[in-house]
Structure formats: structure tokens, C-alpha cells
Amino acid sequence: MRRYETLFIVTPDSSEEELKAVADKFQGVVTGMNGKVASYDEQGKKSLAYNVKKQSKGYYVLMDYLGQAEVVAELERNMRLDDRILKYLTVKLADQVDPATVEAVKPKPKKEAEETEVIEEEAQPPEAQESEEEETEED
Amino acid sequence: MVTYRRRRRSFPRRKVCRFCADSSVKIDYKDPKLLKYFITERGKIIPRRISGNCARHQREITMAIKRARHIALMPYTTIQPH
Numbered sequence: 742m743r744r745y746e747t748l749f750i751v752t753p754d755s756s757e758e759e760l761k762a763v764a765d766k767f768q769g770v771v772t773g774m775n776g777k778v779a780s781y782d783e784q785g786k787k788s789l790a791y792n793v794k795k796q797s798k799g800y801y802v803l804m805d806y807l808g809q810a811e812v813v814a815e816l817e818r819n820m821r822l823d824d825r826i827l828k829y830l831t832v833k834l835a836d837q838v839d840p841a842t843v844e845a846v847k848p849k850p851k852k853e854a855e856e857t858e859v860i861e862e863e864a865q866p867p868e869a870q871e872s873e874e875e876e877t878e879e880d
Numbered sequence: 881m882v883t884y885r886r887r888r889r890s891f892p893r894r895k896v897c898r899f900c901a902d903s904s905v906k907i908d909y910k911d912p913k914l915l916k917y918f919i920t921e922r923g924k925i926i927p928r929r930i931s932g933n934c935a936r937h938q939r940e941i942t943m944a945i946k947r948a949r950h951i952a953l954m955p956y957t958t959i960q961p962h
Contacts, residue, residue, distance in 0.1 A: 748910065748951050789952040790912075799952070803910070830951040832909075 742807045744779070744838045749820060749829035750799035753786060760800060763825055767804065770816050776808030779843050793827045807840050897934035907940040909947035912954050919945065923955045 751763055760783065768778050784801040793799070806812070813831055820826045899905055905914070918926050918933075918941050925945055928938045948954040 750952065787953075790949070790955040791952060793952055828951055830909075830947060832947070 742777075742809065742838050742840050743833060744805070744807050744835040744843070745813055745831055745833050746803060746805045747813075747816060747820075747829055747831040748801065748803050750789070750793065750801055750827040752794075752825050752827055753796055753798040753800065755800065755825055759825060760802075763802070763823075766823075767816060767819065770819050771804075771806045771808060771812055774808060774812045774815055776806050776812040777840050777843065779805040779807060781805075789827075796827060799827050805834075807838055807843060897932060897937050899937040899940075900934055907937065907944050909944040909951070910953070911944075912948055915941065915945050915948055915954060919954070921958065923957045 751760060755763070764781060764783075768781060771778050780803075782803045782805075784803060786798055786800050788798050789796065817829065817831060820829045899907065907914070909915070918931055920926060925942055928935065931938070931941075933941060945954060949956050
């Protein structure tokens with residue numbers, strides 16, 4: 742089995758129930774095709790970088806799952822047909838995954854958000870004294 | 881001839897790929913905060929010769945930015961730069 746993740750955007754004017762319905766629907770698609778949902782993470786409402794279907798905001802949802810390639814095809818077909826989905830993106834994470842090693846967790850909204858706080862600091866070159874280094878190289 | 885060479889060069893600060901320097905930073909398309917650092921104000925990807933990334937990491941960054949653009953986490957372009 743392969744491991745995929747699909748990040749998709751749900752239309753911002755959807756209610757709690759609709760989000761729930763979306764969650765059930767797409768998890769059902771995966772499990773219905775012998776896939777396995779590893780995590781389903783609603784990342785909340787975020788503003789989009791550009792308007793999609795005249796919307797400037799959307800609920801981002803990240804679904805991590807295992808399955809064959811057909812699962813992806815079916816899932817994406819369903820997303821294309823569903824008006825509540827603005828956009829989706831599927832990425833393959835691993836080629837060969839033993840489904841036994843990944844437990845199917847359903848209600849698990851929080852998987853530790855890996856904050857990369859290192860962004861702010863400039864990458865300082867380890868050799869700060871470039872001039873000296875250059876000289877020794879060339880002389 | 882050493883001095884000659886040195887004078888002509890306007891000392892480009894030797895840049896080191898920050899992802900090679902710190903392997904704990906993961907390049908991920910879902911992290912626009914990190915990727916933002918590698919685009920211009922207009923949303924263009926900053927070339928390797930400016931950003932100082934190594935080839936491999938620049939490739940990963942490019943990939944991640946393009947994915948992030950597709951899923952509307954990052955802009956393809958900003959029409960009116962502030």
C-alpha cells in the first residue's frame with residue numbers, strides 16, 4: 742500500500758455539520774476502497790493567497806491515508822464533483838507501507854504541529870572570516 | 881595577481897545553504913512561513929545564486945513553493961505590491 746496525503750479546501754460558508762459531512766464522506770471513500778485513514782486534521786479557516794471560486798477564505802483539511810492508486814483517483818473524482826471543495830492537492834508520501842504499522846486513527850485533530858521557528862534567523866555562514874580564508878587559499 | 885583578483889571581486893558574502901547547515905528544518909509545502917523567505921515581494925522564486933541554497937535544497941524549495949501555490953497557500957503573483 743502507498744501512503745498519500747491530500748490537502749483540500751472546503752468552502753468557508755460551510756457549517757460545522759457540513760464539515761462533518763465532508764469528513765465522513767471522504768473518509769468513507771478511502772475506507773470504502775480498502776484504504777486506511779491515518780489522520781484527518783482540520784486546520785481551520787485560513788485566508789487564501791488568491792481567490793478560488795470567488796472565495797478568499799477556506800477551511801484547510803489535511804487527510805493522511807493509505808491505499809492503492811485507485812483510491813486517489815476515486816477520491817479526487819469525488820472532490821471534483823463536490824461543490825464544497827474548492828481545491829485539493831494529493832502528495833504521495835511513501836511507496837511501500839505496511840498497513841499494520843499505521844493505526845487508523847479517526848478522531849485525532851491534533852498531530853503535533855511542527856513549527857519551524859528557525860525561519861527568522863539568517864543562515865550565518867560558519868566561516869565568518871571569509872576574507873582570511875580566501876587569502877590563505879590563494880596565496 | 882592575487883590583489884588584482886581580489887580588487888575586482890566585490891566580495892560576495894559566502895553563503896551557505898541553511899538547510900545543509902541545519903538539517904532539523906524540513907521543507908514542506910504546508911509551511912508557507914518558511915517558504916515565504918524564498919520568494920520576492922512579487923511572489924517570484926528567488927534564484928539560487930541569491931538565496932545561497934545548494935542545488936538539492938533549492939529544488940526542494942521550488943517544488944514546495946509550486947505545491948503551495950497550487951493549494952492557495954502562496955500567491956502565484958501579487959498584482960498590487962504594497
